[in-house]
Amino acid sequence: xxxxxxxxIAVDKLVKRYKAATAVDGISFQLPPGSITGLLGGNGAxxxxxxxxxxxxxxxxxxxxxxxxxxxPKQRYRVLHRMNFESPYVDMPMRLTVRQNLSVxxxxxxxxxxxxxxxxxxxxLDLADFLDRPAGKLSAGQKTRVSLAKSLLxxxxxxxxxxxxxxxxxxxxxxxxxxLERYRAETxxxxxxxxxxxxxxxxxxERVIIMKKGRVEDDDTPAxxxxxxxxxxLEDVFLDVARGRDREVMA
Amino acid sequence: xxxxxxxxSFNRTAAMVRRYWYLLISSWxxxxxxxxxxxxxxxxxxxxxxxxxxxxxxxxxxxGVFIGAVLLWDILFRGQLGxxxxxxxxxxxxNLGNLMMSPLRPAEFISALMIMSIVRLSIGxxxxxxxxxxxxxxxxxxxxxxxxxxxxxxxxxxWAIGIFVxxxxxxxxxxxxxxxxxxxxxxxxxxxxxxxxAVLPGWLQYVAWxxxxxxxxxxxxxxxxxxxxxxxxxxxxxxFNVVLFALAVFAFLRLLTSARTQGTLLQGAD
Numbered sequence: 001x002x003x004x005x006x007x008x009i010a011v012d013k014l015v016k017r018y019k020a021a022t023a024v025d026g027i028s029f030q031l032p033p034g035s036i037t038g039l040l041g042g043n044g045a046x047x048x049x050x051x052x053x054x055x056x057x058x059x060x061x062x063x064x065x066x067x068x069x070x071x072x073p074k075q076r077y078r079v080l081h082r083m084n085f086e087s088p089y090v091d092m093p094m095r096l097t098v099r100q101n102l103s104v105x106x107x108x109x110x111x112x113x114x115x116x117x118x119x120x121x122x123x124x125l126d127l128a129d130f131l132d133r134p135a136g137k138l139s140a141g142q143k144t145r146v147s148l149a150k151s152l153l154x155x156x157x158x159x160x161x162x163x164x165x166x167x168x169x170x171x172x173x174x175x176x177x178x179x180l181e182r183y184r185a186e187t188x189x190x191x192x193x194x195x196x197x198x199x200x201x202x203x204x205x206e207r208v209i210i211m212k213k214g215r216v217e218d219d220d221t222p223a224x225x226x227x228x229x230x231x232x233x234l235e236d237v238f239l240d241v242a243r244g245r246d247r248e249v250m251a
Numbered sequence: 252x253x254x255x256x257x258x259x260s261f262n263r264t265a266a267m268v269r270r271y272w273y274l275l276i277s278s279w280x281x282x283x284x285x286x287x288x289x290x291x292x293x294x295x296x297x298x299x300x301x302x303x304x305x306x307x308x309x310x311x312x313x314x315g316v317f318i319g320a321v322l323l324w325d326i327l328f329r330g331q332l333g334x335x336x337x338x339x340x341x342x343x344x345x346n347l348g349n350l351m352m353s354p355l356r357p358a359e360f361i362s363a364l365m366i367m368s369i370v371r372l373s374i375g376x377x378x379x380x381x382x383x384x385x386x387x388x389x390x391x392x393x394x395x396x397x398x399x400x401x402x403x404x405x406x407x408x409x410w411a412i413g414i415f416v417x418x419x420x421x422x423x424x425x426x427x428x429x430x431x432x433x434x435x436x437x438x439x440x441x442x443x444x445x446x447x448x449a450v451l452p453g454w455l456q457y458v459a460w461x462x463x464x465x466x467x468x469x470x471x472x473x474x475x476x477x478x479x480x481x482x483x484x485x486x487x488x489x490x491f492n493v494v495l496f497a498l499a500v501f502a503f504l505r506l507l508t509s510a511r512t513q514g515t516l517l518q519g520a521d
Contacts, residue, residue: 014481018514025465050518055352060509073511077254082353089517093340095277104273108353134277150349177379 006069006157008033008190009054014063016214018051023049025214026063028168029125031207036184038193038201040234041211042242048089048213051160054192055085067158079158081109087162091143094136097147098127101135102153109154116214120148133227137193140167150184159183159195165200173197178205198235208234210241217241256356258502263355267363268370271337275371285375289325293379296321296494297387315389316475317445322383323401323471324444327464328435331416332468333371335431336362338417342425343465344488350515357507361500363409364417371408397474401467406461409435411499418499424515444468450472465492 006029011239016024024046031037041047052058053065056073064071064115070078092101099118104113122128125145130138135146144167151159164180165173182190197199197216201208202222210218218225218241222234277283300317341347350360370452383389389399419427441455442464448456459465466488473481508518 016514018457023514048517049514052514055517057348057351057516058514059508059513076256077256077354077356080352083352085352085518087348089345091345092342092349093270093274095344096273100270100273102272105268105349105353107269108263108350108355110260110262110354 002240007031007066008068009192010064010066010187011050012064014050014053014065014251015061016046016053017061024060027216028063029209029216029219031190031192033190034188036087036181036193036205037206037232038205038208039192039194039211040196040201040208040238041194042196044215045211045212046086048162049069049214050229051085051087051192051194055083055160056080061130070161081154081223082157083160084109084151084154084158085160085162086147087143087160089162090147092135092146092150095134097132097134099131099215100171102149105140105150106153110134111153117153118149121152124147125176127240133246141169141172144168145172145176149181155187155189157187157189159189159191161191162194163195164193164198165195165197173200180204202234210238211239213229254354257358258356259358260354260356264359264362264366267355267360268366269361271340271367272370274340274366275374282374285329285371285380286378289322289329289379290382292321292325293318293383294386297383299346301387307423311477313398316472318387318389319391319394319471319475320384320468321442322376322380323467324439326380326402326406327374327409328404329372329375330368331413331435332431333375333412333414334410335416335420337367337412337422338372339428339431342420342428347413347421351424351516357504361417361503364413368410368413369406372458389395394474397470397480400480400482402470402494403464404467404485404488407423407489407496408438411492412438414496414499414503415425418503421503421510422506422513422515436461438464441465447472461491463488463495466491 009031011027011029014024014027027050036155037045039050042180049058053060054067054072056076058179059073068071068079068082069219070076101119106117111117122131125148127145135143138146148164165176168176180191181204193205206221207222208222208225209216225234225237226232229240231237257331266500269362296317383391412434416431419430441459442462443459448459448465448469451459466484470481470484473479
């Protein structure tokens with residue numbers, strides 16, 4: 001993690017309102033290059049909207065987001081080729097084979113050696129057996145691995161992951177986490193990970209941002225959060241925040 | 252050089268065309284569907300024309316006017332549908348988020364959809380034009396340069412409508428899907444596909460003459476009935492098409508901006 005360089009992702013007083021509803025309510029945080037951060041929160045906490053604004057898919061109502069120095073969404077084309085994401089809210093075209101899907105996205109991202117990159121990812125993420133199978137005929141776990149492969153095609157400097165191990169069995173999920181950790185170590189990529197899996201966040205993330213009702217409720221390292229809430233697991237911390245238990249009382 | 256929104260990459264456009272091509276060839280029923288309805292339409296209108304021409308001196312002299320009209324109408328209708336269906340494929344596949352988050356520019360996306368509309372149109376229409384020769388002796392290709400002028404004007408209109416519908420879909424999601432299938436039917440009575448503009452009430456004629464395809468269908472009748480190629484009509488259609496296309500692109504960009512504001516680009520956002 002590079003604490004001296006400008007933030008890879010800088011979120012400043014970010015607000016997103018949809019008519020009467022406020023999805024994100026004035027959040028701020030900065031992620032240093034090479035960091036891996038977990039974004040926690042219950043359903044409707046504003047995680048996906050926050051990630052969508054970081055990706056430039058949703059325009060903020062107020063505040064600003066910058067990624068690798070580019071203001072999103074206005075300057076997104078300066079950095080989109082250096083970013084990627086994986087989310088359960090998007091799919092790959094079902095009737096194309098995995099190889100066809102990956103090669104189309106590789107061409108969109110301007111990957112130089114498309115066949116070589118797909119072969120490498122197929123080996124890394126164990127896709128070789130179903131590379132030539134239509135994406136619609138894959139199991140949920142296989143789809144997640146393919147989606148992850150798509151997100152790594154362009155070797156992104158900023159990787160946004162929304163539930164990256166959802167639908168995976170514990171063995172495959174662990175294997176994916178190991179791969180992501182290795183990718184981060186090798187490339188120095190900045191990773192922001194939204195997850196409901198507390199073990200995953202505890203294991204992978206050096207920092208955790210907990211959101212509730214569109215606001216940042218807490219933001220610290222997993223160890224300090226456990227100490228502050230006097231809890232043994234991040235899941236208990238999450239439940240304390242989600243259920244509104246006063247943390248000073250808890251302490 | 253810093254990448255900008257105005258950059259155009261043939262490589263990224265080719266990637267999207269490749270993606271749609273894979274999709275098209277992955278399903279033979281879809282390929283068959285491209286030919287099926289234009290062929291049925293052409294046969295129906297062809298037989299009607301045959302029947303009417305046996306009972307009317309005017310239509311006996313205007314051989315092929317119905318078949319010509321239905322073939323040109325299909326260029327307009329199938330051109331827009333080919334554009335819109337390729338776009339809808341992204342929505343049905345929940346793939347828009349992947350594309351919008353990629354370096355693909357709107358101009359590249361639209362260009363790929365335009366190319367695919369021609370590809371789909373060619374697969375559907377070329378066999379039907381040969382069927383028209385075989386069944387009714389009507390050779391659309393014998394129109395030569397006039398056919399090229401008709402085609403350019405009709406495809407430009409179909410793309411303009413396709414671009415506008417794509418914007419509506421981005422802004423409103425699949426709730427606007429029916430627009431993709433039905434919007435062109437509004438043009439069917441107004442652009443006077445099967446009858447002259449003079450048939451319309453006076454006030455509606457102004458509306459008709461503001462739509463580029465009206466000039467094409469009038470031009471077709473002038474060619475088939477009076478054996479005159481009306482270049483003036485084609486130039487007027489082109490001028491209206493330039494305006495319509497510019498308006499469609501403007502509307503698309505506004506609707507895309509609105510979709511970012513409303514959060515409809517990422518389906519399922521909480």
